[in-house]
Every structure is written in C-alpha cells, then in structure tokens.
Amino acid sequence: MRWSQTYIPTLREAPADAELISHQLMLRGGYIRKLASGVYLYLPLMQRVIDKFSQIVRDEMNAAGALEITMSVLCPAEIWQESGRYETAGKEQMRMKDRRNHEMVLCGTHEESVTTLIKGEVKSYRQLPMNLYQIQVKFRDEIRPRFGLMRGREFIMKDAYSFDATEESFEVSYGKMVNAYFNIFRRAGIEAVKVESDTGAMGGKAAHEFMFLVDTNAGEEVIMFCDKCDYAANSEKATFVDPNKPTLDTEMKGMETVDTPGAATIEEVTFFLKVESTRLAKTLMYMADGEPVAAMIRGDRDLNEIKLKNALGAIELEMATPDQVQQYTSAPVGFAGPIGLKEVKILVDPLVAELKNFVVGANENEKHIVNVNIDRDFKADLVVDLSLAAGEDGCPNCDAGQLICKSGIEVGNTFMLGTKYSDALGAKFLDEKGAEQLIIMGSYGIGITRTPQAALEKYCDDKGIIWPKSIAPYLVEIIPLKPGDQTQMEAAEKIYNDLEAAGLDVLMDDREERPGVKFNDADLIGLPIRITIGDKSLKDGNVELKARCEKDFALVPVGDIVGAVKQLAERLN
RNA sequence: CGGGGUGUGGCGCAGUCUGGCAGCGCGCAUGCUUUGGGAGCAUGAUGUCGGAGGUUCAAAUCCUCUCACCCCGACCA
Incomplete structure (x- = not known):
C-alpha cells in the first residue's frame, strides 16, 4: 500500500x-x-x-x-x-x-x-x-x-x-x-497470564481470566500472585492465609459498653481503646437488593464486595447511605455493631468469628462495646469469607508463599457455565x-x-507505537526520502515490489513530505521494520534497514532486501 | 447515580473573573525557496464561541435551563 x-x-x-x-x-x-x-x-x-x-x-x-x-x-x-x-x-x-x-x-x-x-x-x-x-x-x-x-x-x-x-x-x-x-x-x-476469577453475571461454577500485565494506570484489575507457587487470581476472587493472626484469649470476658468520644474510624478506636486493630470488628452496612445487611470484617482488613455479593446471591449491592445507617443502627456512621440490630442480616467473616473478646460498635453515638463474643452475644446469619486479599497475605495454595499485587488488563476469559x-x-x-x-x-x-x-500500553516509547509484528497493520514501511528523485524511486519501487512479491505487508510513504515528517510519522504508527532510501547510502547501492524497537540500522544492498527483512523479522517480537 | 472538570475553525489552546472588532500555534489551500528527524517566506480559506431562553444599547463573557464529553467512585458477561 x-x-x-x-x-x-x-x-x-x-x-x-x-x-x-x-x-x-x-x-x-x-x-x-x-x-x-x-x-x-x-x-x-x-x-x-x-x-x-x-x-x-x-x-x-x-x-x-x-x-x-x-x-x-x-x-x-x-x-x-x-x-x-x-x-x-x-x-x-x-x-x-x-x-x-x-x-x-x-x-x-x-x-x-x-x-x-x-x-x-x-x-x-x-x-x-x-x-x-x-x-x-x-x-x-x-x-x-x-x-x-x-x-x-x-x-x-x-x-x-x-x-x-x-x-x-x-x-x-x-x-x-x-x-x-x-x-x-x-x-x-x-504475554498473557491465566488467573482465577469471579464468575460475575455470567454465572456458572468457575472462571478464569487472561490478563496482560501492565505498569501503567490502564490496568483495571488487580491480580494476586504467589511469589512461590503458580497461584494467580483476580483480587475479586483471591483467597488468602491470614498473616496477622492475633493471640486469642482463652476465656470469654464480660461484655462492657464504653464511651469512645470522637472515635469513629478504626484508627481512632484502636488508638482510643489501645487495642490492636486485629481485635476489633468493623460492621459495614450495605443494602442488598433493597434489604439491609451488616458485614463484619476484622479491623485490619478490607471488605471484598464481590464476595459479599456472592454470599448473599444479591443482584444489586451498595453501601448504605448515612441516613440508612442511622435508620438501621440508630447511630451515625462509625458506631455500627451486630448487637441489637433488628431486621438486618448479619454476615461474619471467619477472621472475626474466631476472635474472642473483641470490640464492636455499640449502635449508639460515640460508644463501643468491648469483650464481645460471637454466639454468646450475637448470632451470625452466615459465617463466610468476606475479606479482600492484600499484598503480603499468605498464599492459599502453598505453605511458604506470599501474595503479590499486580495490575492487569483483561484480554480474555473462560467460563465454566455448567x-x-x-x-x-x-x-x-x-x-x-x-x-x-x-x-x-x-x-x-x-x-x-x-x-x-x-x-x-507496553509496546510504545516516547515517539509512538512499537507493534508486535504479527498484529502490526504492515510489517515494513519504506521511506524514499525524495519521492521526486528518479534513482531513489526506482530503488523504492523495486524494494516495494520485491517485498510484496515475497508476501510481506508493505507500506510505502510516497508523500512529498520532508524527511523529518516521515520519520516522525513512521515512529508514531509503529510498523516493526523501516527501510530508508536516501542518497547517502544509495550511492553505494544500499538502503537502510531498521527495526522500530532498535536504535541502529543496517546497510543492505537493494537486491538483498527481501532476505534481510525476513531475517530481521525473525528475531522481532 | 454521586463528586470534580471541560465545551471557542480539523487538532491543541488563549480570551470568560472585570460584557465592547473572535484570537494564537499547528494543520489546510496557492506560489516560490528548501529537502537525512515535525522547513522558511508570502498570500488565503475555514467559527451558528455545544444548544435554548433571559438580562443589556451591546453577550464567547452575566443569569436560568439543557445537551455532550472527560476524570474519580459505584458497575464491568
């Protein structure tokens, strides 16, 4: 072309x-x-x-x-x-x-x-x-x-x-x-990696995603990898082994309501009560298909909303508004707890369920309850994993491994629909x-x-695109520097015809533009191989052969170009 | 849907606060010169200033409504 x-x-x-x-x-x-x-x-x-x-x-x-x-x-x-x-x-x-x-x-x-x-x-x-x-x-x-x-x-x-x-x-x-x-x-x-994923609205029993890992902010997904084994999962799906297990009390203590003025966040409460965040359970209020739900997560962890949604079988899940929190807990945001909640389904993460004598909100402004114990003080409707896996968590698949976060773009997926x-x-x-x-x-x-x-996102530099050869629009771009020059054009036409005859995809920049414009456009559109035809080398019967991803070019006799292009293409991604 | 922002020639933007000839760079057209990394000179074309309504002698600029687009969040088969 x-x-x-x-x-x-x-x-x-x-x-x-x-x-x-x-x-x-x-x-x-x-x-x-x-x-x-x-x-x-x-x-x-x-x-x-x-x-x-x-x-x-x-x-x-x-x-x-x-x-x-x-x-x-x-x-x-x-x-x-x-x-x-x-x-x-x-x-x-x-x-x-x-x-x-x-x-x-x-x-x-x-x-x-x-x-x-x-x-x-x-x-x-x-x-x-x-x-x-x-x-x-x-x-x-x-x-x-x-x-x-x-x-x-x-x-x-x-x-x-x-x-x-x-x-x-x-x-x-x-x-x-x-x-x-x-x-x-x-x-x-x-290079795509296969990771376990949530099935989402597709349904079915299991699914995988193929992720292209990137360092840029284009990665819409966070992937958890094990640093020891081949475990890999979308963070929506990832499970983990808790690395921060608190030492558990042996005996249950008596429950007590305490004043926590001004302490609504986990940081504030842990500071005020001088307890580890692992001994505190936060109660997050959600609306699932219009019904109120309380999700209890250990203080040091984040909730995985996908896991919550799946546990509930909900179609729509959103955080309760401050008004709804007030309505269902009789307290402002920050003081919700499981005790005394009415008409609210309570889901408890296993990391909370195993705790003894933990701290929860009192459903009363500026108050928390200490020494709370599940079953004795409140009942869970369901105990189920609700925690978001995080970096440095233990691998769920092997003993020694630690999870690492990476950013990825989903390029493919496979679903076991059953x-x-x-x-x-x-x-x-x-x-x-x-x-x-x-x-x-x-x-x-x-x-x-x-x-x-x-x-x-990966295959580019500050000048433009660097296509992998198999999906580039053309493999080779030919740039005759002076389209008006008969000698140059004769060489250009011969090379163009030879390459096309060899079945290669070629683009010839035959525009009457200055060299700088052509070089910049060539770098921008990113074809893997560039052939420059100019007086400098053509006087010796050569043209310049250059890979987009490399800095240096080679001098190749006009007659040898097809073989040289094939050889160069061979070693390019 | 919530929060933030932007709409001015093909692209990038200034002008809006403080109302008074609609501008700049690139691109485009024509001519001459130039020609190995985004040329120079000259001439020229291109705008319902997102839309509607209002205020005013006068609106890109002020007011009201509205539409589109972008970013963050929720969502994502």
Whole structure:
C-alpha cells in the first residue's frame, strides 16, 4: 500500500480527552476516531490490526476444533427473560423495540442465542462435543465508558461456546480453549497470564481470566500472585492465609459498653481503646437488593464486595447511605455493631468469628462495646469469607508463599457455565442409555479491539507505537526520502515490489513530505521494520534497514532486501 | 447515580473573573525557496464561541435551563 492511496490521518497533538498512552497513540496514529462516548470508528490501519489479530484467533480456534458461525446482534428479549439475565443484566444491556413494539436486545454476549440454536439441533450425545464461535460486534451500555477501545459501549469480541455431554468431556473442551488462548496471545506477541476469577453475571461454577500485565494506570484489575507457587487470581476472587493472626484469649470476658468520644474510624478506636486493630470488628452496612445487611470484617482488613455479593446471591449491592445507617443502627456512621440490630442480616467473616473478646460498635453515638463474643452475644446469619486479599497475605495454595499485587488488563476469559443456560432454556440430549441430560456448557471470550490497544500500553516509547509484528497493520514501511528523485524511486519501487512479491505487508510513504515528517510519522504508527532510501547510502547501492524497537540500522544492498527483512523479522517480537 | 472538570475553525489552546472588532500555534489551500528527524517566506480559506431562553444599547463573557464529553467512585458477561 502507498501512503498516498490510503488514509492515515496522524495528529501532532493528541485530542485532550484521551488519558491513556495507548488511547492517545491510537488517535494520534490515525487508527481510530471517536463518534460518541464509548463508540469508535476504525480507520484503515486499525482495520488491518483487527483483521490480523482476528485471523490469529480464527486459526487457533479452528485448530482447536471450534466452528465459526455468525449469530445476530439482535435477539428477542424473551430468551433473555427465560435465562433470567434480562433482570440481572440490568441497564448494562442495550435494548430496543422494533416497529411492532417487540422488545429486542442488542447482545453483549450470546449464551442465550447459541443455546437456543443448540437446543433445536442437538438431540443425541453422538452430536457432542461441539464448540461454536464468532467474531462479532458486541454492545454493552457501560456505566462509564473510558480509555478508548479498552472499555467501549460497542466493541468486537470473539465469543465461543462449548457443549459437552459429560464433565470429563467438558474438562477436555475447556482445556483445549485454555490452550488455544495461550497460543493466540503468544502468536500476537502479547504475554498473557491465566488467573482465577469471579464468575460475575455470567454465572456458572468457575472462571478464569487472561490478563496482560501492565505498569501503567490502564490496568483495571488487580491480580494476586504467589511469589512461590503458580497461584494467580483476580483480587475479586483471591483467597488468602491470614498473616496477622492475633493471640486469642482463652476465656470469654464480660461484655462492657464504653464511651469512645470522637472515635469513629478504626484508627481512632484502636488508638482510643489501645487495642490492636486485629481485635476489633468493623460492621459495614450495605443494602442488598433493597434489604439491609451488616458485614463484619476484622479491623485490619478490607471488605471484598464481590464476595459479599456472592454470599448473599444479591443482584444489586451498595453501601448504605448515612441516613440508612442511622435508620438501621440508630447511630451515625462509625458506631455500627451486630448487637441489637433488628431486621438486618448479619454476615461474619471467619477472621472475626474466631476472635474472642473483641470490640464492636455499640449502635449508639460515640460508644463501643468491648469483650464481645460471637454466639454468646450475637448470632451470625452466615459465617463466610468476606475479606479482600492484600499484598503480603499468605498464599492459599502453598505453605511458604506470599501474595503479590499486580495490575492487569483483561484480554480474555473462560467460563465454566455448567448447566445454567441449558437448564434455563431446556437444551438437552439423550445419553447412551437413552436418558435425558442437560448439556454442559462453557463460554470463552477474547477482546478483539481491546487487546491490541492493551498491547500498546507496553509496546510504545516516547515517539509512538512499537507493534508486535504479527498484529502490526504492515510489517515494513519504506521511506524514499525524495519521492521526486528518479534513482531513489526506482530503488523504492523495486524494494516495494520485491517485498510484496515475497508476501510481506508493505507500506510505502510516497508523500512529498520532508524527511523529518516521515520519520516522525513512521515512529508514531509503529510498523516493526523501516527501510530508508536516501542518497547517502544509495550511492553505494544500499538502503537502510531498521527495526522500530532498535536504535541502529543496517546497510543492505537493494537486491538483498527481501532476505534481510525476513531475517530481521525473525528475531522481532 | 454521586463528586470534580471541560465545551471557542480539523487538532491543541488563549480570551470568560472585570460584557465592547473572535484570537494564537499547528494543520489546510496557492506560489516560490528548501529537502537525512515535525522547513522558511508570502498570500488565503475555514467559527451558528455545544444548544435554548433571559438580562443589556451591546453577550464567547452575566443569569436560568439543557445537551455532550472527560476524570474519580459505584458497575464491568
């Protein structure tokens, strides 16, 4: 492709509303433009990136035995109502009515559609296993779209769905997908790690996420890693071994209400009462689907709202407002406790449940109660892990390990759905014995538009993008410094034709621009290899061959360029 | 939804406090010169100042309402 024949509108300055480096580079490099909040247009370079990454995904999915199909973005609301997700998806779901006033959904994922398809087709265990996938646009009315393609309201996703007759067969299917994912990200030049994750609104029994680890503030997820073993989990999901176990009293002491004037926070109370924060239980008031809930966490720990939400089976969970706290505890924020609470469900973290003689709020302004003991002084409705794992916590998987926090961008996910959707929508088959069984399902996503942008958080420098070669829009950029010069252009055309004939993707900057402009644009759009054709080296029959990620260039005779380019590409990421 | 902020030519911004000709840099067009890391000179085009209403002799500027966009939080299949 010649620069003059395509459309690469580079910008000297990034539009002011782009925060992330990757977002700025996408805009400045002429890859994308914004149409509305969370809605982007993909320009020619981006389209090529999408095509290249999609092709890698396609190759590996096909190699794993999955079949490509295309399902409609539109879906009748009824099957979402049947699966129950019409409720749980809530405002996240784009909806519309057709001209007959029929409710339709603009899908953000396709479990309902694909399960409806399968239920009409699969009748026998002989037809299983099966895996169907598509690469298609998705709609999610994100509460807060941001970071360009990282969190849009419309985006492209590869979504796959597996169908199996038995658990054993499902394990194999799931393993194939996990394996395919590692291949995909490796081939795309992106190092992704697999971590345990919460299942969220997808439901099912377990899930994993594939994370691209970054040092920038683009990481929307916090991942906990063990420094000794291979344990890795999203912080939403991570469990841990408590490293700060307090020494426990042997006997229960008598409960006593004490004045704690001005002491509402954990720090203030520990200072005032001169007790360790590990001997104090904080009681956090939440509203779960409109019902008040008290969650008790040891003073030194933070609550994991996902764990709380899951323990309650709640759809909506939010912290109680100060007014609600006053209403349910008869005290201002800071003095809530479990004793005397009425009509409030009490959930207690195990680290609190094991304590003896601990401190809680008294549900009375400026008062706390000391020497409180669970069961004797109050009853928990449920004792369940509610604590957020933190750095330096013990690893839940091995003895010696400590957890470490890292920031990551989710580029893929895999869900063990079990029979949630087949049950809800009635997708059954007959097994060998002629007995009716529910199909066991999995679903598997990869962000086609998100992943390349995520990669840019790492693959860039102060001049611009440095694409991994397999998802770069072109492999090579040729820069004839003087397009008006006949000798230079002859060399440029020969190189251009030779490279194209060798099947390599080439972009030639044939614009009548000054060298500085071309060099800067080349660095900005970030093609892996640059060939500069100028008088300096051409007088000896050479051109300059340079990798975007390296500082030095090599002189290569015009006739040897194809081999030299291939050789250079070989050692680039 | 709560908190903070921004809307002025394609992009980046000044002007708003204190009402008085709508400006600057880049980009764009034409010409000449220039040509190995974002050229110089000259000439030129491009704006319903986000929108609606109001105050005023006069509104980008003051008031009211509204819309869009960004950041933090909640949310995230």
